[in-house]
Amino acid sequence: MLMKATPTLNQSVFRRKIFFTTLTEALDYASQGQTGYNFYSRTGELSAALPYATLRDEARSLAKKLANMGVARGSRVALVADMNPDFVRFFFACQYAGLTPVPLPAQLQFGGRKAYVAQLKRLLSDCQAELAMAPDAFLPFLTEAADGPNVRFLGTPQDYDFLDETGASLSPVKPTELAYLQYTSGSTRFPRGVMISQKAVLSNLLAIIREGVKVREGDRAVSWLPFFHDMGLVGLLLCPMASQISVDFLHTRDFAMRPRLWLKLMSENRATISFSPPFGYELTARRLRDDDVHKYDLRSWRVAGVGAEMIRPEFLSHFAERLGPSGFDHRAFLPCYGMAECSLAVCFGLQGQSLQTDHVDADLLSEHQIAEPVDPRAGNGNGRYNTFVNCGVPLSGYEVEIRNSAGKVLPERHCGTLYLRGPSVMSGYWGNPKGTREVLSEDGWLNTGDLAYQIGSSVVITGREKDMLIIHGRNIWPQDIECLAELQPEVGTRDALAFSVPGPDGGEQAIVMVQCGVSDEQKSAEFEERIHRLIYDELGILCKVVLVPLDSLPQTTSGKPSRSGARKEYIRRTMQDQSANQKKEVDTGGVAARD
Amino acid sequence: MLSDRELFEQIVDILGPLANVGSKITADTDLVADLSLDSLKIMEFLLEIEDRFDISVPINVLSDIRTVRDVIFQLQRLLAEAD
DSSP states (O other), X not given: OOOOOOOSSOOTTOOOOOOOSSHHHHHHHHTTSSOEEEEEOTTSOEEEEEEHHHHHHHXXXXXXXXXXXXXXXXXXXXXXXXXXXXXXHHHHHHHHHTOEEEEEOOOOOTTOHHHHHHHHHHHHHHHTOSEEEOOGGXXXXXXXXXXXXXXXXXXXXXXXXXSOOOSSOOOOOOTTSEEEEEEEXXXXXXXXXXXXXXXXXXXXXXXXXXXXXXXXXXXXXXXOXXXXXXXXXXXXXXXXXXXXXOEEEEOHHHHHHOTHHHHHHHHHTTOOEEEXXXXXXXXXXXXXXXXXXXXXXXXXXXXXXXXXXXXXXXXXXXHHXXXXXXXXXXXXXXXXXXXXXXXXXXEEOOTTSOOOEEEEEHHHXXXXXXXXXXXXXXXXXXXXXXXXXXXXXXOXXXXXXXXXXXXXXXXXXXXXXXXXXXTTOOSEETTOHHHHHHHBOTTSOEEEEEEEEEETTEEEEEEESSOOEEETXXXXXXXHHHHHHHTSTTOOTTOEEEEEEXXXXXXXXXXXXXXXXXXXXXXXXXXXXXXXXXXXHHHOOXXXXXEEOTTOSOBOTTSOBOHHHHHHHHHHHHHHHHHHHHHHHHHTTTOOOOO | OOOHHHHHHHHHHHHHHHHXXXXXXXXXXXXXXXXXXXXXXXXXXXXXXXXXXXXXXXXGGGGGOOBXXXXXXXXXXXXXXXX
């Protein structure tokens, strides 16, 4: 029989339902229709179709095997979250068996074996997983990582197939129990597992479906977002199921290699919904070929969600301009804001509008934290201003406060730390009451660590209070970079500061400033190279290493090394170099030496 | 079947425009440390490899690749499997 993708529409007798109290209840309902998940190959061909009805049967059968393994209710089941039907079956099998799935990253880089195994090891030990699953390709890494006493059974999906089912009836996860543990938060060295209850995630799904995306008849989603990321897992795996629409999945790696496949799937399936961090739109626009645009038909694409990192409007306009002739409507862009600690989403922009941007006086903002609107054309366009994207209003049930460093709640257009309280906030970090107390108060307010101001009730994000770097959608903690630099014998503790600056491709460029006594030019170069290499091996990012003399790292007033000071110093130096280069350009008659 | 020498030349041909440096590529050239290929450039490199040799590079192979020599070794293996 020829394989067919699941249909966009359920049969006419089927009524959409969006109120559920658990994920199993949602899947039980979706399984009555014909929609489901579809997986595509690197050539964009359908490689597997998994209707919700089949998924439910297979997940229940697998749940009976898991329930027969003698692990306690709520035990963690670590799942290497590669983008394939097996992960999805296991995720839902855990739900039916009363166990807690823990999606683990499934990404590898050149020469990254050691770092990946170390990362898996830390995660397995932090969540104390008792069962673990990896697809064939990842099994050797997981096996190497799981040499501790906790993991009782580890295998590929085929290994689990051989197990016997329990004769007892299943007892699925209840509304107050955990739906999953999510490790997108925290540093790689000290991972923090976000605990999300069924109640929390179901409330977020409902709000996203009803108020954010406003799912309607004829909707179909496409996603290449990894399942171990909150936007991929909650937004594009769980949301479509909880609203009974079909999804077409493209492997993240295939997207990264062939971003135009995203547009091919959107066109061929007349898909209406897809989400990406800004860099995904930028990457796709950059890889388009001139004769491409007539191959695509993007007229159905009504929700092009943008989130997970700071939104730079100019890169989205580039995408919209290039694909205008293919029928892409720039009003489809839907900015959103959220984080794993809130299940996923907190704010959504308004649908069917172009991006709402706010221009504010840059000096007032940096000196007085006041976001005073300005006309960017004022003063012949010479006035300094910042442009931010309005991320829209909070979803139902969410309260927002902007607080200053003393904890005082600030009025509209005053910038401070964003605090949130709402129904989809995590229960805490797994096994980490101290870490939980640092961000979540007893009365339920979550410190997001993001800087923001409000216009009316809508939220505008301006930056981060925590110094986290976001490189190609991945959160990188500066401590992790600094730690690696400080491992070098030439470097002492508190001798390295990591931060990011805007990069040439619209994303962030990681920089680490290191003070050391190395002055010999060749030795410096070797030293820089060694740190650069180590950071790549451990964290998978290219980080620029800048050496400065001993005792010259900027400090805060209390004498601590200052990341923001180092960032300012770096930008000052770059600008100095640039003006020196420009001068040189004039001196040499326009023939500049490029480095 | 292609010799290591032929594979090497093809790889240099692919890396040249991506690496954006005049430095000489040898079998010992480290793709990340020497050529500064970031994750997206690496994806472009793999894309060229897959298209040119009509193979699929499995994701778990990457973790054992550092140098041009490693690429040749893995390619020979994948090409032999494809035959």
